[in-house]
Amino acid sequence: MALKKFVAGNWKMHGLSADLAEIKAIADAAKAYPSVDVALCVPAILIERATRAVPGLPIGGQDVHYAEKGAHTGCVSAQMLRDAGASLTIVGHSERRDAQRESDADVKAKAEAALACGLAAILCVGESLEVRETGGAVATVLAQLDASLPDTAELGRLSIAYEPIWAIGTGKVPTVAEIAEMHREIRGKLDQRYGADGAVRILYGGSVKGSNAAEIFAVADVDGALVGGASLKAEDFLPIVEAAAAG
Numbered sequence: 001m002a003l004k005k006f007v008a009g010n011w012k013m014h015g016l017s018a019d020l021a022e023i024k025a026i027a028d029a030a031k032a033y034p035s036v037d038v039a040l041c042v043p044a045i046l047i048e049r050a051t052r053a054v055p056g057l058p059i060g061g062q063d064v065h066y067a068e069k070g071a072h073t074g075c076v077s078a079q080m081l082r083d084a085g086a087s088l089t090i091v092g093h094s095e096r097r098d099a100q101r102e103s104d105a106d107v108k109a110k111a112e113a114a115l116a117c118g119l120a121a122i123l124c125v126g127e128s129l130e131v132r133e134t135g136g137a138v139a140t141v142l143a144q145l146d147a148s149l150p151d152t153a154e155l156g157r158l159s160i161a162y163e164p165i166w167a168i169g170t171g172k173v174p175t176v177a178e179i180a181e182m183h184r185e186i187r188g189k190l191d192q193r194y195g196a197d198g199a200v201r202i203l204y205g206g207s208v209k210g211s212n213a214a215e216i217f218a219v220a221d222v223d224g225a226l227v228g229g230a231s232l233k234a235e236d237f238l239p240i241v242e243a244a245a246a247g
């Protein structure tokens, strides 16, 4: 079953008030591609202003705490994200798994909290370069999925982002055959876990650009992309959306 392509931008720790104009430019241009779901995950402090500036474009967070509320200094709950106007969030990005020591169990709890609150969740998995080079990429990613997939029925709002850590922000991209193998394995895992209704989209992430997007979107079981650096400017992001629309 072909799923509607989904292209989400991850602005990471980039974006000030002045950049709302860029978000607006992206939102305006994305309207030309109704066959693609487009979203931007911005810093938490920009979410409310972004949703006011671009009411038609889904705006998301980049992380969420698994607790509803409590003594968690500096953290943001799913309800807070929704309250600010967000409709989605990333969970388990490798930069958080690494720098914040997030475990698969944390990521699972975060995904469940987000989905239970009505948000869509993009759950990230991916292997290190060392694991890729020693032949353990598929086993590692499947083990991450086993331990971090949510126990939920809200599958229409769940996406998986396969993001090899060594491809993020480096300009390096796996071969088409490597992407195909991993996405096929992830699809198999999702079918095994949730049944083969195929509703969960599998995004590829890691140095996606206008110049390589078409080739990546042509791969079976690639249902879109999670885009970091190239999502910061409309002129870089829109060619990726255009490639998704054409693919």
Ligand code: PEP
Pocket: 010, 163, 167, 168, 169, 170, 205, 206, 207, 208, 226, 227, 228, 229, 230
């Ligand atoms: C990311 O961090 O999710 C990402 C895919 O980054 P980039 O596109 O810059 O590699």
